[in-house]
Amino acid sequence: MSTNYYEILGVPREASPEQIKKAYRQLAMKLHPDVATEADAGERFKKVAEAYEVLGDAKKRDLYDRGGDPLGGGMGGGFNGGFAGANGGFDFTNLVDAMFGQQTARGPRSRTRRGQDALVRLELELAEAAFGTTKPLRVDTAMLCPRCSGSGAQEGSKPVTCATCHGQGEVTHVQRSFIGDIRTTSPCPTCRGYGTVIPNPCVECSGDGRVRSNRTINVKIPAGVSTGNRIHLAAHGEVGPGGGPAGDLYVELEVAPHEVFQRDGDNLEMVLRIPMTAAALGTEIRVQTLEADLEDADDEDKVTTITVQPGTQSGTRVALDGRGVPRLRSHGRGQMGVTLMVQTPTKLDKEQRELLRQLSELREETSVEGSVQKHNQGFFGRLRDAFAGQ
Template identity: 50%
Template sequence: MSDYYELLGVSRDATADEIKKAYRKRARQLHPDVAGPGHEDEFKAVSVAYDVLSDADKRKMYDLGGEDALRGGPGGFPGGDFSDLGGMFQAFFGGGQGRGPISRARRGQDGMVAVPVTLADVAFGATKSVKVDTYVQCATCHGSCCAPGTSPVQCTGCNGQGQVQRVQRSFLGNIMTSVPCPECGGYGTKIVTPCRDCAGEGRNHVRRDIEINVPAGVSTGTRLRLSGQGEAGVGGGPAGDLYAIIQEEQHPSLERDGDDLYTELRVPMTAAALGANLSVETLDGDQEVTVRAGAQSGDDIRLEGLGVGRLRRKGRGDLHVVLTVETPTRLTDRQRELLEELAALRGEDGFVAVEEGLLDRIKNAGKGGKSRKRR
């Protein structure tokens, strides 16, 4: 059994770069133009060693159990058939037989579009129509790039192979390399009569409307992927994807917090004291809420199921109605009398109202005086 590390002349803790450099050095030494004939088996062995030690998984298996582990373990080295030395020289020197012509078809680019939505859209879900500047497959040539009734013809420069052979001289001798055919660009065929409608590209630039299904529960920044709705590819290639970016608009009276909504309900002082049934705006229309007697500012009345639909879950959040009790700022003489009478009945008439302006109150405060006295 051969020791792969010894074959390459490296230590067992050699790095990947050290292994690569050692292999290149040994391969040059064993090249037929340098070492002459009779070293094919040795070259094969060195190549096998490099194939194993340059692969992290294979190297780990080899370190654990040698060549036996590689033969028996999953993903191990498959026995090492290196009868095709031309393929090995191609991998090492970058030459040899090419892989054939390349395809004209290329996948289109992905696109991105902003989708403005209202609070109602994200609460219930909606279908939005947006305009997108993009590429679509040419309706005349259907992506073939050729004028109707024509088709690509085989390139005579490479006989349809897409690549041609070049001989390069080096210190190792003449090396055969493959390069893309300069006549057809590596495609193996030529388009003699390109489609006029798309200038031989197989696609056209258009502005089109796209329907986007907005699910309930999305929020600003959510990305929705529309597979195959991006730019059409060149030469009949597949279309890219379109990403819709959600931009939620602010509601005039409702504020969102996750799946829940919050709104302010201003309650007159008398209604807060006596209790009342008041109307509040919701996404489901006006709803009546009951304000209990003695309600205070900051009280939260919770309306279940009137919030935003939950993303990828059933149900909706809640609507929180937060009360703000309003104290009257302007009173008629009669209203003042009634409030004073009420204060007396409640034993709260110890506060004497003093009619004075802002400057008077500031002056009195500076003198230690008080604008309001408590008995």
């Protein structure tokens, strides 16, 4: 055995295929004529390529280990005009695969492939997002061709073997260079790598096996969702080429603004304006809840009672537990927060003005000096939000 391929690649005889490939990739990148500057780089590159051709192939490596000639006479007598001795050239595709750690698929590829995933957006009302619903959704996607059932061929015909690549799905080109014959493999231009051609394509889908169509699906919305949440519908996306399995459909939700409520996590916030007298004397006020937007909700759930304590100040927040948004994939509900805004009358008749004057005298408030009261940030934040909602 005149050539020690293991020594050329710098690996032991018991090296694994992964070790051999790694060693070859490192040497090939170092010695390739396009990057190497050493005078003997070209010759060393050819030896490394020959060593990998033998040791990278399980059958050739076994023959070599048993003392045989895996290159059919090329081991002892040079390269015979190419990298691979008697096989007529060096496959450059294998070099690229080894250098960049890739593995080029060989042979014909299937016409049937999985379809792409699809993303659509769906707008919900606040009550629908809070309590859950089922919404019809119209989508435009690729569907299985009804005429050919995904085969792509006209009725009574079928794909035939490609005459260019003879069913291999790829063609090989040989180019001579100063380092020998270089072979490159690429998908067949006639069949596009399928190995077969469809002489009589389906008139409905033009051979693709699928057509675009509108369809309506019902999407179940769980209670407690919010803007940005996505619902995953498996196998409801695009049907793949050749009638392949459908991809998945993702429905991204967007909750429309409500005219009364603002959502804060699982809480619902609203602003309620009350008269000055009600704030001073105290009262009970019935207000609608978010359930009022639901047609099938019980009447007793559509309203609730707010207790206004005597002397209530503007900006006071009354919290009603269990009246907010149901927690997504959990139990319980958030709060319904009602911020009370005290309205000062702007139009008074003579009698009303006189009554207020008498009240101010009784309270010794005819001459008032204002006082500054410090509040925490949370209070002002709630007050600011309340005014913003007016």
